[in-house]
Amino acid sequence: MRPKVTPTNVEKVMREDDFIVSKTDTRGIITYCNEIFIEFAKYSNLELLGQNHNIIRHPDMPRIIFKLLWDTIASGNEINAYVKNMASDGSFYWVFANITPVYNEKGSIVGYYSVRRKPERRILDSVIIPLYKQLLAEEKKYPTSQQMTASGNMLNEILKEKGVSYEEFILTI
Numbered sequence: 001m002r003p004k005v006t007p008t009n010v011e012k013v014m015r016e017d018d019f020i021v022s023k024t025d026t027r028g029i030i031t032y033c034n035e036i037f038i039e040f041a042k043y044s045n046l047e048l049l050g051q052n053h054n055i056i057r058h059p060d061m062p063r064i065i066f067k068l069l070w071d072t073i074a075s076g077n078e079i080n081a082y083v084k085n086m087a088s089d090g091s092f093y094w095v096f097a098n099i100t101p102v103y104n105e106k107g108s109i110v111g112y113y114s115v116r117r118k119p120e121r122r123i124l125d126s127v128i129i130p131l132y133k134q135l136l137a138e139e140k141k142y143p144t145s146q147q148m149t150a151s152g153n154m155l156n157e158i159l160k161e162k163g164v165s166y167e168e169f170i171l172t173i
């Protein structure tokens with residue numbers, strides 16, 4: 001079960017050489033995480049294993065980013081995304097995540113693998129934080145059932161205006 005955590009304004013910044021690694025099954029249940037994951041998430045290995053990856057979900061994250069994430073990886077592709085995560089003490093940490101499907105020898109997806117590194121402050125401040133605020137505010141205007149259509153349309157419009165796909169956008173900021 002997801003513990004009740006109240007977010008604080010305390011940020012923990014990743015170091016240049018940090019890699020935060022986790023693996024999940026096909027439903028996003030954590031099956032592995034490395035020491036740096038444990039350090040940032042501030043849960044023990046035992047508390048993390050078997051939990052849904054949303055255990056570190058931060059309420060500032062727009063739901064549409066996770067929809068995009070799941071749609072992309074479940075269809076067999078990798079995704080790169082900026083994610084604000086929340087530790088067990090309510091503190092937060094930004095990551096730049098790469099998530100890829102893991103295949104078995106028959107070619108079926110058996111889980112997912114994620115490696116996160118330190119995001120550039122400039123990109124967070126000038127692009128990602130304002131974008132996520134805008135998407136979240138759009139979602140908050142609607143009941144849950146309509147939120148992702150609304151923020152999805154907004155995200156598509158923003159990308160269309162820039163003339164790029166999500167992937168191009170994220171890799172060229």
Ligand SMILES: Cc1cc2nc3c(=O)[nH]c(=O)nc-3n(C[C@H](O)[C@H](O)[C@H](O)COP(=O)(O)O)c2cc1C
Binds near residue numbers: 023028052057069
């Ligand atoms: C390999 C992998 C890594 C993930 N990493 C994160 C993460 O670091 N933070 C996060 O909030 N969600 C992460 N997710 C997405 C969560 O599974 C979940 O969709 C998200 O937290 C939103 O929660 P919800 O689906 O319950 O709304 C990851 C999923 C996978 C498959």
